[in-house]
Amino acid sequence: MPELPEVETTLRGISKKILNKEISSFISREKKLRWIIPPTIGKRVKGQRINNAFRRGKYIIFELDNCSLIIHLGMSGKLRVFNKKMKPKKHEHWDLNFTDNWTLRYTDIRKFGVLDLTLKNPLEHKLLKDLGPEPLGNSFNGIYLFEKSRKKSIAVKQFIMNAKIVVGVGNIYANEALFMAGIKPIKKAGKVTKKEYENLSTKIVKVLKDAIHEGGTTLKDYSNAEEAPGYFKKKLQVYGRGNLECFICRKNLKEIRLGNRSTVYCVSCQN
Ligand SMILES: [Zn+2]
Structure with a gap:
């Protein structure tokens, strides 16, 4: 997608x-x-x-x-x-x-x-008017996520994937950003601290910018119908790696379904 x-x-x-x-x-x-x-x-x-x-x-x-x-x-x-x-x-x-x-x-x-x-x-327009801020824009940061998430019991991964909270954090990027930030995807959004959200927001920005950079190099020829989008697969740390070794601690990564989406994380590196 x-x-x-x-x-x-x-x-x-x-x-x-x-x-x-x-x-x-x-x-x-x-x-x-x-x-x-x-x-x-x-x-x-x-x-x-x-x-x-x-x-x-x-x-x-x-x-x-x-x-x-x-x-x-x-x-x-x-x-x-x-x-x-x-x-x-x-x-x-x-x-x-x-x-x-x-x-x-x-x-x-x-x-x-x-x-x-x-x-x-x-x-x-009805499709656009309720969208949350752009993750690469000025109004998106850790304090915004912290304030929006208070008292919310939904899992933090589903929270950051909600387009009314912030747009464009798809499943791959949510998995990767949560791993980079050391936060368990199933943790309740309301229990994530301000400091953790500050870290998470910078990781969301990083993973999206890296992907744009890679996309820019993979999809450079727009007149070529055969060109396949390449998600920077070689750099993915958790997405698509369920039961494989964590690159940091070498324990096996855990894969679960969360909101019917594949969710992969490390039980020892993510709290
Ligand atoms: Zn680990």
Whole structure:
């Protein structure tokens, strides 16, 4: 599933090729992804320019002259820029064509992605308005997590994965950040101390920045349809390593299901 680092990497990759370009047409080969693709998009976007492209959580937003497009990659979505002459393949559901040689093409095998259009402030859109702060932004820190978590009995891992608390901390990153911070994923969020949250917040930022850095090197060619996203697998310390040796103490890592998500931790290094 594309997580915040993949979405950020995607955005950085496509931005150079689409910003300030005029849209010549929108073509959809599918009526519905997760939800119906608004049938008016084609008429609305024609002749407009993409003035700004940014990320909010795992959403990508394009600000045009008088509307905005909101995109989510769902479980398997990819956005890539192709030469217009390249014929669409199976699972390539929509194209945003520009007046030059390029098209922005959306591929999604599982069709769980989102494309919507809004005439209002995109940040007020129903999908975006309740999102918590950006983990790489200024309002996210240990004190924020500490204050939000008081009296909460939910596990700290589920707490940091809640997009209303902080966006973009997916399962891999939650596992890794909690290991790096030495905090057991099953510990109640309300029992984690201020000092532990300060440590955890810096580790969340570190793991996301590292992943963006790796994503940036793995996904550098956006016109190559075969390029696979590479999650910096070689660096993962706990995720996907249940029952293998902890890199620090060499005891076997424990794997459990927490909120139906794979959760791996070290019983001796994490308290
Ligand atoms: Zn250990």
